[in-house]
Amino acid sequence: MRTTRLFRSFDYGDKPKLLQFTHSKNTKINPKQLDDAMRIMTPFISAERMATFRKILESRCFDVKLLYENPANPSNVYACLRTLDSFGLQHVDITDGMYKEPLGKAGDNTGLMRKKKNKLTAVGSDKWLSVKQWDTTKTPLAEIIRNLKKEGYKVYTTSLEGGTDVREFPFRGGEEKRQKMVICFGNEETGVTDELKGLSDGLFYLPMFGFAESYNLSVATSLTCAYMLEGGVIRPSGVEAEEERRRVMGEWMIRSFPKRGMAEMILEREGIELGTSLHALDDYENSL
Template identity: 30%
Template sequence: MKLGDPAFVLPERRARIDAVVANRTRTLTVVMEAFCDPQNVNAVLRTCEAFGVQTLHAVEGPMKPYDRNKKISQNADKWLDVRRWSSTTECLTHLRSEGFAIYATHLGDRSRPMAGLSFAGKVALVFGNEQRGVSEEALALADACYAIPMRGFVQSLNVSVAAAISLAHAVERREAERGRHGDLPEDEAQALRERFYLLAVKQRSRIAKAEAVRDRNARRARTRG
């Protein structure tokens, strides 16, 4: 048997993994365009994982913040697939060729409420740089721009908050328009289950080793005492 075989995974953990994979999708994705702050990157990763978005796209900027911050992402990145791109045009052109509608977060004359957008097909949500917002390249390639309605004096949100609100709405609309959110083909779902089983076994092994070291050190301390 392979290490990632279901037999090596605790039944309750296996059931959880199966439920998560059933709600995974690659037909809703997120593009992070030249983010500066690693905390924002990892908060968006955590949000995507929570909402079942399996693949993200990161357009590199000068700050290159796409490192891991486990305290923020809570290891969400290990369950996801992140593709890196050197330019916005390259990334969005690829997504368009794959049949994605491109919706950019932008407060401007072109913007409309998210409620007016369709989520029946493939959709990529583009979130721009924390200071400058989405680029002119992203605006030129976007099929639509949307803004999150505000009711107070503040007219903008932190990008990770905007991503959470946007994804919550997108998942709700997908379920209403498509009947379901998770939609991986069975071969992709099976491959992902096996990958997650393997990660779970490795995690369990690390915990067991750490507990063994802790117990051994405790015994030594008692012996010395």
């Protein structure tokens, strides 16, 4: 299963130990390493911001994640991220990324301006989400879905043809065992692939009553989240997610520093070396 490296801590003379974080509850996380890193960063972050982090984490839902299969329009995805943050969701998977476009001719910053404009759509909310970018030439879609199911997720996919009306779909929560779900959306132009449909545990559609053939991706995301919220599927995770909350708190603390690299410098000075970057959309933006 793909992992995201967070901290690498070591004592000089010893072989470095890599601390890895995944979204599996079975992952072994060294609490002391994480606690040390958070203790070092705390004096640099205001008490008000830390209180905000704790409040939002208590309302975060870790049981539902969204997967976007090869989306075509960056601004649509950034709008979706803002919606997901507003609904209290944390995890987003994106396969393959955007159609690649040149940044512009020599001396032309059109592409860079396009990227900045897309970022504004999310109003910074993407900074606080856990976004994973998948390259299906390296990790096939079937393997991604298989690993999600091993982690206990049911995979439900939107479909323009076939499936169940979202109003009749089993988006209902209960106080009994919580069902983990991955909700999949396809490309804005071609929809989800037949492969993803075949790998899914169920298909649903959003009813339409006009001339338009499909909803905008961000609108479809909002409608689906609203049904899940009304059905009790989107709700704050319980004590079973405490380990995940601590991991996300560590990520948020690093991302809260005003300049990229500040947290890395402070932690490395104390003998804690960061692995890959924690900025949620680094890989994603580089694919644009």
